[in-house]
Amino acid sequence: MPFLIIKRILLGLITLFIVSLITFVGTEILPGDACTTYLERQAFGEQLEACYRRLGLNVPAYERYVSWAVNAIQGDFGYSLSGEMPIKEVLGPRIKNSLVLASAAIFIGIPIALILGIVTALWRDKLPDVAISTVTIFAMTIPEFISATLLILIIAIWLEWLPGIVIVPTDVSFLELLPNIILPVIAIAMIMTAHMARMVRSSVIQVMASEYVQMAILKGVPYWKMVFKHVLPNALLPAINVVALTIAWLLGGVVVTEVVFNYPGLGRLVIESISNRDLPTVQALAIILASIYVSINLLADLITLMLNPRLKTLQIRK
Amino acid sequence: MKLKNIYQEEKKSNLAKVSEIIITMASRPSGFIGLSILIFHVLLAFISPYIAPYDFKAINPTLMLQAPSAEYWFGTDDLGRDVFTRTILGGRTALTITFFGSLIALLWGGLLGIFCGLVGGKTDDIVMRIVDAFLSIPWILAMLLIVSLLGTSTEVLIPALGFFYGKGIVRVARAATHDVIAKDFIVSARARGHSNFSIIYNEIIPNVRDAILVEGAMRWSWMLLGFSSLSFLGFGVSPPTPDWGLMISNARGLMSFAYWSVIAPIVGLSSLIIGINLTADAFAKALGIDRSTKAPV
Numbered sequence: 001m002p003f004l005i006i007k008r009i010l011l012g013l014i015t016l017f018i019v020s021l022i023t024f025v026g027t028e029i030l031p032g033d034a035c036t037t038y039l040e041r042q043a044f045g046e047q048l049e050a051c052y053r054r055l056g057l058n059v060p061a062y063e064r065y066v067s068w069a070v071n072a073i074q075g076d077f078g079y080s081l082s083g084e085m086p087i088k089e090v091l092g093p094r095i096k097n098s099l100v101l102a103s104a105a106i107f108i109g110i111p112i113a114l115i116l117g118i119v120t121a122l123w124r125d126k127l128p129d130v131a132i133s134t135v136t137i138f139a140m141t142i143p144e145f146i147s148a149t150l151l152i153l154i155i156a157i158w159l160e161w162l163p164g165i166v167i168v169p170t171d172v173s174f175l176e177l178l179p180n181i182i183l184p185v186i187a188i189a190m191i192m193t194a195h196m197a198r199m200v201r202s203s204v205i206q207v208m209a210s211e212y213v214q215m216a217i218l219k220g221v222p223y224w225k226m227v228f229k230h231v232l233p234n235a236l237l238p239a240i241n242v243v244a245l246t247i248a249w250l251l252g253g254v255v256v257t258e259v260v261f262n263y264p265g266l267g268r269l270v271i272e273s274i275s276n277r278d279l280p281t282v283q284a285l286a287i288i289l290a291s292i293y294v295s296i297n298l299l300a301d302l303i304t305l306m307l308n309p310r311l312k313t314l315q316i317r318k
Numbered sequence: 319m320k321l322k323n324i325y326q327e328e329k330k331s332n333l334a335k336v337s338e339i340i341i342t343m344a345s346r347p348s349g350f351i352g353l354s355i356l357i358f359h360v361l362l363a364f365i366s367p368y369i370a371p372y373d374f375k376a377i378n379p380t381l382m383l384q385a386p387s388a389e390y391w392f393g394t395d396d397l398g399r400d401v402f403t404r405t406i407l408g409g410r411t412a413l414t415i416t417f418f419g420s421l422i423a424l425l426w427g428g429l430l431g432i433f434c435g436l437v438g439g440k441t442d443d444i445v446m447r448i449v450d451a452f453l454s455i456p457w458i459l460a461m462l463l464i465v466s467l468l469g470t471s472t473e474v475l476i477p478a479l480g481f482f483y484g485k486g487i488v489r490v491a492r493a494a495t496h497d498v499i500a501k502d503f504i505v506s507a508r509a510r511g512h513s514n515f516s517i518i519y520n521e522i523i524p525n526v527r528d529a530i531l532v533e534g535a536m537r538w539s540w541m542l543l544g545f546s547s548l549s550f551l552g553f554g555v556s557p558p559t560p561d562w563g564l565m566i567s568n569a570r571g572l573m574s575f576a577y578w579s580v581i582a583p584i585v586g587l588s589s590l591i592i593g594i595n596l597t598a599d600a601f602a603k604a605l606g607i608d609r610s611t612k613a614p615v
Binding site: 005011014015016018022026027137138140141142143144145146149150152153157169189247255256259260270271275277285286289292294297311 | 446450452455456460462547550570574587591595597
């Protein structure tokens with residue numbers, strides 16, 4: 001067990017290392033650099049030299065990578081180009097805001113997805129399944145920006161129930177944020193819930209068809225006891241991993257949703273820094289988003305490891 | 319003469335197989351709906367330039383934001399352009415770019431996956447680590463960076479989309495190859511002294527083809543979603559090209575009093591994505607593959 005956990009953590013770290021290399025090399029080989037972008041037409045002679053010195057661009061690339069990586073591990077990503085502010089300070093409130101949004105969506109989404117997935121699996125091909133599955137297919141396939149736009153059109157403009165666009169400063173307290181985030185949370189939770197519900201459904205169906213469940217039925221175990229004791233624990237384990245992958249994948253969707261609602265989170269920062277060609281910030285964002293992805297996956301793997309009795313005995317026997 | 323006959327017979331049976339799969343797909347209600355929507359959109363993409371009633375880029379200040387009427391079926395947008403014309407033309411770019419993008423994704427993802435599954439060992443480990451690393455950079459960040467630095471031309475978009483949506487196919491192809499590789503016929507092909515290339519071409523590809531094709535069909539709908547998101551964010555095709563993502567983002571600011579110019583492209587894009595999704599689902603079921611347990615990576 002401890003060996004497996006350490007191995008997983010190491011693999012995650014290696015992945016992050018490769019990501020840092022890719023982003024560094026990627027931003028390096030693309031035409032232009034921070035100084036030529038920043039100075040635009042004045043990019044020559046004295047000024048260019050001074051800028052190179054200020055940003056430390058006058059040393060070889062591998063040295064810059066090492067110093068950048070060492071600082072990044074300590075949480076220091078250098079200075080952003082557009083705001084002339086430490087990237088750390090720009091990122092802080094943005095990360096907080098995005099976390100509020102994402103965790104609200106996850107906490108609403110997971111219970112609903114579990115219920116919908118189990119209901120559709122137990123009443124497979126009957127009316128509840130057909131109805132719910134049709135809705136989930138719609139919720140899952142329609143792009144975030146369309147569902148978000150429709151939510152604004154119907155709930156904010158036609159019904160006038162909630163504000164359609166978030167117009168709060170970046171560092172605002174949670175309570176002030178609350179009425180503003182309801183629509184973005186619904187938009188993100190909808191697509192996430194649909195994905196997860198489908199996975200839970202097929203996982204439950206698979207377990208229901210297995211031999212030990214058939215055995216339990218033949219033994220005369222009451223239906224609901226069988227569902228809760230034999231089916232669900234076994235069906236939800238494999239789902240955890242896939243749910244984690246889905247959450248990580250939806251990071252991209254969060255970017256779009258934040259732009260639609262003008263929400264001051266990481267996603268909007270992605271668009272802003274790319275529009276401004278603020279490469280130091282883009283590098284920092286790539287590393288942070290990749291770390292989120294890797295840690296979600298790691299967490300899912302560890303949960304699966306700890307909850308799965310079969311894996312435990314496997315390791316002991318070895 | 320005899321050889322030719324055998325060849326013809328085989329070809330016929332392939333055609334029969336394909337038509338059998340399509341019939342199986344269409345025999346389920348969801349598959350039938352998906353196929354019809356997809357065929358409708360593909361046909362529309364081919365004939366829309368000939369049936370469009372107005373010029374898609376003709377700006378007319380006197381006709382700004384007209385409500386739907388007999389003359390302008392879906393109304394006009396903020397520049398006085400006909401929304402119906404732009405809507406029926408709006409899927410062409412997206413369909414073309416994502417179709418070729420998925421082909422590229424299928425090719426490189428499938429081949430690399432098969433190769434990794436076959437050779438195994440150190441090479442496999444290293445390649446999969448790199449693929450994992452690429453997977454963990456959010457696609458949207460990578461795409462935005464590429465597009466903002468290299469431009470939004472088709473020659474940039476198709477390979478970039480193909481590359482970023484092929485990563486997941488590598489995993490699927492590799493797993494499918496792993497399932498096949500332990501089978502007896504691979505062992506006997508090796509014993510017969512066949513080269514790696516011959517084994518891949520004759521033994522592995524026919525056996526992993528279904529899984530990869532299903533994955534590719536799914537990628538197509540995700541790529542379409544990703545491409546329209548890029549257009550929506552202003553990083554896809556450039557105006558005045560009619561494109562649904564772009565139209566939605568333009569019309570969004572005015573939707574409180576001109577909802578028609580945002581509803582029409584929304585219906586177009588949603589129906590196409592749902593159509594491809596249902597078709598891919600039916601395709602998977604017709605081939606006997608359950609893809610609902612897979613994560614969209």
